[in-house]
Amino acid sequence: MATQGQVITCKAAVAWEPNKPLVIEDVQVAPPQAGEVRVKILYTALCHTDAYTWSGKDPEGLFPCVLGHEAAGIVESVGEGVTHVQRGDHVIPCYQAECGECKFCKSGKTNLCGKVRAATGVGVMMSDHKSRFSINGKSIYHFMGTSTFSQYTVVHDVSVAKIDPVAPLEKVCLLGCGVPTGLGAVWNTAKVEPGSIVAVFGLGTVGLAVAEGAKAAGASRIIGIDIDSKKFDRAKNFGATEFINPKEHEKPIQQVIVDLTDGGVDYSFECIGNVSVMRAALECCHKGWGTSVIVGVAASGQEISTRPFQLVTGRVWKGTAFGGFKSRSQVPLLVDKYLKKEIKVDEYITHNMTLTDINKAFDLMHDGECLRVVLDMFV
Numbered sequence: 001m002a003t004q005g006q007v008i009t010c011k012a013a014v015a016w017e018p019n020k021p022l023v024i025e026d027v028q029v030a031p032p033q034a035g036e037v038r039v040k041i042l043y044t045a046l047c048h049t050d051a052y053t054w055s056g057k058d059p060e061g062l063f064p065c066v067l068g069h070e071a072a073g074i075v076e077s078v079g080e081g082v083t084h085v086q087r088g089d090h091v092i093p094c095y096q097a098e099c100g101e102c103k104f105c106k107s108g109k110t111n112l113c114g115k116v117r118a119a120t121g122v123g124v125m126m127s128d129h130k131s132r133f134s135i136n137g138k139s140i141y142h143f144m145g146t147s148t149f150s151q152y153t154v155v156h157d158v159s160v161a162k163i164d165p166v167a168p169l170e171k172v173c174l175l176g177c178g179v180p181t182g183l184g185a186v187w188n189t190a191k192v193e194p195g196s197i198v199a200v201f202g203l204g205t206v207g208l209a210v211a212e213g214a215k216a217a218g219a220s221r222i223i224g225i226d227i228d229s230k231k232f233d234r235a236k237n238f239g240a241t242e243f244i245n246p247k248e249h250e251k252p253i254q255q256v257i258v259d260l261t262d263g264g265v266d267y268s269f270e271c272i273g274n275v276s277v278m279r280a281a282l283e284c285c286h287k288g289w290g291t292s293v294i295v296g297v298a299a300s301g302q303e304i305s306t307r308p309f310q311l312v313t314g315r316v317w318k319g320t321a322f323g324g325f326k327s328r329s330q331v332p333l334l335v336d337k338y339l340k341k342e343i344k345v346d347e348y349i350t351h352n353m354t355l356t357d358i359n360k361a362f363d364l365m366h367d368g369e370c371l372r373v374v375l376d377m378f379v
């Protein structure tokens, strides 16, 4: 039955309130308006940022909403004026848009795009400042411009990357967030050179992707740091060469690392979202040139600090969003790299479940064994 131009009623996991279990609801998804695309989401993964917003600590978290931003699907229909994708295209929704025309996109200095960011930050579509999701007339907010915990979602056309239809959607959904973030933090943000010494704080999906990226960049030592030593064995397969558990040391972790590396590392990456660790990650960098990249998302109200002398003496503090990748143009290239076996993706998937099990999937994320859980949206 043709659905184009019609409201679609489908299943979605709705976050009615912070921290309350998500509820699988029948939601109405309005047709895409001009410049919008309605996507049938086939697979979505869960990212810790979904859990962060769900917790109520995200100042941009609005309820009720449909969370989710790491997914893959097929275009169901497009609104007026949309030319770069059409019905049937395989796509990855991109929470970081790329319009190619705004001040940010044209700067050549950042992957951030300004075109729809104001609207996506308040859970609505740009054209009319309204949501396309509702339940019996009650409006439900979008999230990150993606809302992939729904069988159908509406995104801005600048927030969708067309990919090779050969790629398995149940795998490449991960290229919507965590894996590119870690790889790009190394390749685009830090620009790690061959021979560098790298420290990675936090060995979840993002930290492991940093390790993988650092290995590919030719780093000579990749030091993995985690408070859960069970993470270490697996991290070897992603490129980490040595490991430190801060709990096993009396000295501050930055001092331990400085002592082990003749003055500090060339590059460090904080992949946790803990502001004390962010400080340690900066301070374990080598005087004169060491660069630390903040990748983890810290809650509202948290602040970073260090002695300014750390920066005066040449250390550099940076951050990265989506690893600095330009989403619409570079996500398809990452999919191609996966198809050529140049980057890992399958290895980050530890669990496969269904949309109905989404609350169990969130529980699993606290399990030390869990990296990414992929949900099949139509089982």
Ligand SMILES: NC(=O)c1ccc[n+]([C@@H]2O[C@H](COP(=O)([O-])OP(=O)(O)OC[C@H]3O[C@@H](n4cnc5c(N)ncnc54)[C@H](O)[C@@H]3O)[C@@H](O)[C@H]2O)c1
Pocket: 047, 048, 049, 052, 177, 178, 181, 201, 202, 203, 204, 205, 206, 207, 225, 226, 227, 228, 231, 246, 271, 272, 273, 274, 277, 294, 295, 296, 297, 298, 320, 321, 322, 323, 371
């Ligand atoms: N900047 C971006 O674009 C971007 C994109 C994706 C995710 N993120 C953020 O990156 C962070 C990591 O995501 P993830 O999915 O890998 O999370 P994760 O929870 O799987 O991994 C975090 C790891 O840190 C370890 N850890 C916790 N506290 C620690 C401490 N004090 N010292 C050392 N290790 C510690 C945990 O044991 C775990 O292994 C999250 O904050 C997420 O929101 C940011």
Ligand SMILES: N[C@@H](CCC(=O)N[C@@H](CSCO)C(=O)NCC(=O)O)C(=O)O
Pocket: 047, 048, 049, 050, 058, 059, 060, 061, 096, 112, 117, 177, 297, 298, 299, 300, 320, 321, 322
């Ligand atoms: N709304 C949050 C912002 C959280 C944040 O920093 N998000 C990252 C992506 S995390 C993906 O898992 C990001 O890319 N930010 C840039 C942007 O949102 O444009 C808060 O305010 O704390």
Ligand SMILES: [Zn+2]
Pocket: 047, 048, 049, 050, 069, 070, 177, 178
């Ligand atoms: Zn994410």
Ligand SMILES: [Zn+2]
Pocket: 097, 098, 099, 100, 101, 102, 103, 104, 105, 106, 112, 113, 114, 115
């Ligand atoms: Zn732009």
